[in-house]
Amino acid sequence: MVGDPKTLHDLARVDGAVHVQCRVCGHVELKDREEMIRGRLFHRLSCDWEVVCRSQRCGSPKCDSADVRVSVAPYSQDMDVLKRRRGAMITIGLALHILHRSSYSATQAGIPVEAVRLVLRALHPFVGDRSLLERYWELYSRERAPHETLTLPFGWIVQRLVARGYSVPGEMRTG
Numbered sequence: 001m002v003g004d005p006k007t008l009h010d011l012a013r014v015d016g017a018v019h020v021q022c023r024v025c026g027h028v029e030l031k032d033r034e035e036m037i038r039g040r041l042f043h044r045l046s047c048d049w050e051v052v053c054r055s056q057r058c059g060s061p062k063c064d065s066a067d068v069r070v071s072v073a074p075y076s077q078d079m080d081v082l083k084r085r086r087g088a089m090i091t092i093g094l095a096l097h098i099l100h101r102s103s104y105s106a107t108q109a110g111i112p113v114e115a116v117r118l119v120l121r122a123l124h125p126f127v128g129d130r131s132l133l134e135r136y137w138e139l140y141s142r143e144r145a146p147h148e149t150l151t152l153p154f155g156w157i158v159q160r161l162v163a164r165g166y167s168v169p170g171e172m173r174t175g
């Protein structure tokens with residue numbers, strides 16, 4: 001790529017990460033582009049590259065300086081953490097889509113029971129709280145009235161994921 005990207009979306013073409021280095025304490029943080037775009041769109045923030053650069057702060061909680069250098073780092077082998085995070089984001093997104101559908105009794109019939117069990121298992125490492133998943137399963141496997149939904153236990157799982165720092169698709173946050 002020649003020069004800086006115009007918007008965060010331009011980074012899609014180089015498949016890189018956003019590299020934020022603090023000029024005060026030297027702390028370096030690598031941010032996943034997809035996660036950044038999703039977060040900024042959710043909060044209705046601009047994805048314009050100059051705006052993105054100006055709004056970055058040092059990733060060290062002790063420092064939090066706004067004097068940072070923002071650049072694009074192409075993906076490399078030492079970015080396993082980011083790759084794992086990207087993988088987690090995809091798994092969580094897909095799992096929540098199925099779980100959300102299963103929370104409405106009208107669409108429940110179209111989803112195999114095994115799919116819901118698989119989804120709850122897949123979410124476990126990220127949710128980290130078995131009781132929330134067991135509660136969902138317990139309510140899911142009961143007889144339900146046609147109007148009865150599981151949006152409440154679904155919302156608890158989403159809240160827990162957000163509280164643990166995982167990126168959740170915006171439309172899922174309302175439960």
Ligand SMILES: [Zn+2]
Pocket residue numbers: 022023024025026027058059060063064065
């Ligand atoms: Zn710093």
